[in-house]
Amino acid sequence: MARNAAKPKKSKTQSFYDRIAEIHNITLKLNGYRKSVSKFLRSLDLKVDENSTVLDAGTGTGLVTLGFYDAGFRPGQTVALDLSEGSLKLARDQFRKDRKTKGKTIVPVQGNVLSLPFEDETFDLVFSCGVLEYVPLDEGLREMHRVLKTSGRLVFIPVKPGFVGSVLEFLYNFKIHPLESVRLSAKRYFNIVGNYNFPTTEPISWSKAIFLLEKK
Ligand SMILES: C[S@@+](CC[C@H](N)C(=O)[O-])C[C@H]1O[C@@H](n2cnc3c(N)ncnc32)[C@H](O)[C@@H]1O
Secondary structure, three states: OEOOOOOOOOOHHHHHHHHHHHHHHHHHHHOOHHHHHHHHHHOOOOOOOOOOEEEEEOOOOOHHHHHHHHOOOOOOEEEEEEOOHHHHHHHHHHHHHOOOOOOOOEEEEEOOOOOOOEOOOOEEEEEEEOOHHHOOHHHHHHHHHHHEEEEEEEEEEOEOOOHHHHHHHHHHOOOOOOHHHHHHHHHHHEEEEEEEEOOOOOHHHHOEEEEEEEEO
């Protein structure tokens, strides 16, 4: 499956996440992030079975993948890709130890979402949560479109504009994409199946929107 798996050059973002991986992981654990993601994914009919191949693009410490397995999905293989080796190390440890992911085929891969080291049409399902804020939106969506199979789905969870989003933008040094640009760019490559919100009682709702997209 892997294509030109050359080691990417260490960027500012990579060094930043290498440094903050532990604390970032703890913060997300404390605010119920994994549970919120899991509850939302469980509500979707994602048509995942033992033949499915899934990509968590920008997995960080792996919480979206963990939430996905918590939700009861059992794909044949999940690839957890990120720029940050430090984050991937934590993700790998969590996948190994966690009751829901222990023994499952989850492959951590270091790489860049703008040049995914995979052939065209590799994946049935892709997740992208809080990642495309670090890259030009259209390029990121185009690359995810490339590696998805026809009619494959992208669960796209961008940071949304607002007070909490702006605080995170400052702390984590990214750039929020206006939701209108998200819709425009998404429509270029995907059918928008749904545009949802997390329940307002859950902290993730203060900073994230959700788009369910299907490859055209
Ligand atoms: C806010 S964290 C989100 C992590 C995870 N998706 C989650 O929801 O917990 C952003 C992640 O994107 C990764 N990232 C940023 N730019 C990237 C790029 N160009 N390619 C791959 N990963 C990237 C960072 O290393 C970091 O782990």
